[in-house]
Amino acid sequence: MILQYVVDILLDKTPQTPRVDEIRMQLADWDALAQEVSGQRVAVVLTMPAESLQQAFQAATRLAERYGVAVSASVATEEARSKPSGWENVPDLVAVDDVATAQGKTRQAVHYQIHKGQLSARQVGTQWIVLRSDVV
Numbered sequence: 001m002i003l004q005y006v007v008d009i010l011l012d013k014t015p016q017t018p019r020v021d022e023i024r025m026q027l028a029d030w031d032a033l034a035q036e037v038s039g040q041r042v043a044v045v046l047t048m049p050a051e052s053l054q055q056a057f058q059a060a061t062r063l064a065e066r067y068g069v070a071v072s073a074s075v076a077t078e079e080a081r082s083k084p085s086g087w088e089n090v091p092d093l094v095a096v097d098d099v100a101t102a103q104g105k106t107r108q109a110v111h112y113q114i115h116k117g118q119l120s121a122r123q124v125g126t127q128w129i130v131l132r133s134d135v136v
């Protein structure tokens with residue numbers, strides 16, 4: 001099965017390395033992004049259809065090395081690349097003021113509910129937060 005892979009390659013420039021806009025134009029078929037990272041390096045990002053990660057890596061590296069010497073590279077499927085890493089779905093949280101407004105109560109009344117265990121909440125710094133789903 002062919003998947004779309006995103007390959008990031010960092011290149012050391014050589015005397016033959018064209019300008020970044022020329023690299024982008026020449027690699028347009030691969031949705032290329034190219035950016036000068038420092039005076040001596042260029043970062044190239046290619047979107048590459050391939051049957052495997054290895055195939056995408058090899059093809060993208062061959063293409064990019066026309067423009068410099070590969071220093072580092074990373075590759076991931078488009079799907080994996082678009083997911084934020086390390087983030088779980090964070091539930092909607094609301095502050096005590098928002099709970100009070102939603103329930104038509106004062107802040108003090110909401111703090112009293114929290115203190116009595118009638119409303120589940122967590123303290124973050126000096127603020128109390130409540131799961132939106134717990135606010136009726």
